[in-house]
Amino acid sequence: MGRRKGRAISGWIIIDKPAGPTSTAVVNKVRWALNAAKAGHAGTLDPAATGVLAVALGEATKTVPYITDALKCYRFTVRLGQATNTDDAEGEVIDTSDSRPTDDDIIAALPAFRGEIMQVPPKFSAVKIDGERAYALARDDEEFEIAARPLWVESLDLIERPDADTVVLEMVCGKGGYVRSIARDLGQALGCLGHVVTLRRTWSGPFDADNGISMEQVEELAHTPALDDYLQPLEIGLADLEQARCAAGAATRLKNGNPASVICPHAEFGETVWASDNGQPVAIGTYMGGELHPTRVFNL
Structure with missing residues (x-):
């Protein structure tokens, strides 16, 4: 295999990802903009999700596992009264409910989702089932089960209740958490169903969305020294x-x-x-x- 051309730069660029592109597309754009030989990311965000996407360049890719294992914070909006086949707003509504919980009902249901919990990932996810991606099977309407897996939830709190159909929550969790599963399971526990409408990762380990740069800035500053100024040192990935x-x-x-x-x-x-x-x-x-x-x- 030929060696990939590009600069041997090492460090982190923190992107505040917009809704739309895949995490891989963001990484490829950053690598192109910096003419970097090597790049990867610490923790995928769904295309519709926004917030921290930590892009590792060069030798910083060796520190990715330590960021992936670190705690992360998500702020998300749940639409009550509807279940979708994808557990988010991208999918088709498969069930509805007229029941609506009170704020007190929601607060009372949250402790069951804190600490060490068992979580079943969404059917539309990248989890592998007998070598196949779950989302590929789901698209083909295949019948399959996904095994529950442990997840550490440090905190899960009700932030606001804009209206009867909508609730905003914030979760801090460990590796491998699916916010869509939390929305689905909380909706079931409350007897009203639910799915994620918006999702933002506000921080991930040592990285904060407020310190991230936009994809517009990446495009604007591509191939200029000004973009290098946003490079954070490799060792930030070793903060823990x-x-x-x-x-x-x-x-x-x-x-x-x-x-x-x-x-x-x-x-x-x-x-x-x-x-x-x-x-x-x-x-x-x-x-x-x-x-x-x-x-x-x-x-x-």
Whole structure:
């Protein structure tokens, strides 16, 4: 395979994604605009969703798993009284209800969706069923079941109730959460049905939508140094890990994939940490009594 051409730039660009494009389309546009050799993202957003899409460039792609595992915050609007086949406004209405809960009913139902819960992803999702994407099976009207999977929900709160048919909620959750499933299951629990109308990811790990740039800005500043100014350092993606400092000569050993001495007073044996040399990220690995055993090495 030929090497992909482009600049070897590393870091993060935080996009405030508009409704419409897929997450992959956003990444491709950012990579084109920066002429970057390598890019990826930390956590897909549905095309209709807006908010934080953290695009990793170059060596920052090695830190993506740590952002994917971090907590994320979603603010979303649920339309009560209607179930759709996609659990959002894109789909067809498959059931309706005249029942409408009070605000107190909604508040009383929310605790069941907090903490460690079991969640069944929507049928129109990228979950794989016997090697096939669920949405492909759903489009073909195939009958299939999706297994429930655990999800950590840190918080789920009622933000406002604009009218009898509409409720705005905010959820902070861990990896792999489907907001559409929350809307569907809450609607069922309340006996009134429900689906997501709007969805915005306000923050993801260390990244905030308010600090994101728009796709218009990306287009406008494409191929100019001004776009590089929005590049955030790779190590922001490692904010949840302890930082170790390389002892003399350790950086070279780590870069070659060998264990080396590091100084990390707050790390416990077996903890995943990252090591820096003069402030520059060198490696991520397992801390074992004064030594870092590298699992990922940065070529900066």
